[in-house]
Amino acid sequence: MIRFEREDEYLAALIGGPCRAFGSYLMVRAWSPEFDPLRDDIVTTPVWIKLANIRVNFYHHLILMGIAKGLGTPIGVDLTTLNVERARFARICVEVNLAKPLKGTVLINGERYFVAYEGLSNICSKCGIYGHMVHGCPRTIAERVANLDI
Structure with a gap:
């Protein structure tokens, strides 16, 4: 505060x-x-995302902010990205809702690119929700319980 x-x-x-x-x-x-x-609870948070191996012609502020809209509320683009000083990945800050599934990939002109969320290590690969891993996922646990009942 x-x-x-x-x-x-x-x-x-x-x-x-x-x-x-x-x-x-x-x-x-x-x-x-x-x-x-x-x-x-903190429901939304700004987080830096990395889009690996995207084409350099996408390294424009408006294009990257448009791509980021599909992942959350765009906040800004890293200056190193805008200056194309590092072409291995583009880095964009996005406000995401942690109560909703986070996207692991994004589709750009028909090609799929992986999304990495900096600082968010507990993202479930099954449901996409932040805060637990796949072995502690409520869906995984429910499936295990359902299989035991059979």
Whole structure:
């Protein structure tokens, strides 16, 4: 939680979109009396995604932001990507909903590319939901229980 000294700084942070802090994006939301940091779940978060081996002609801000729309709410593109200083992968910041399945691939002009989510290691390969792995997936457990009943 952050308290601003001046109202204009608060409004700039709230309305101006995500801020950058130490190389990462920071989402600012207005405080409400109902907010309880011990009980409220974080449903959305900004995350850097990597699209490996995409063609260099896609390394344009508008194109990459359009691709990112299929993965969440686009926030920004890495400057190294925009300057084509590293052509192995494109890096885009996207706000994702952690309560919904995350996409493992994206289709661009008929070609499928893998999506890597930086900092999100607990993504289930079965259901795509963040927070558990396939062996702890509710779907996997339900299937095991169903197979035992047979």
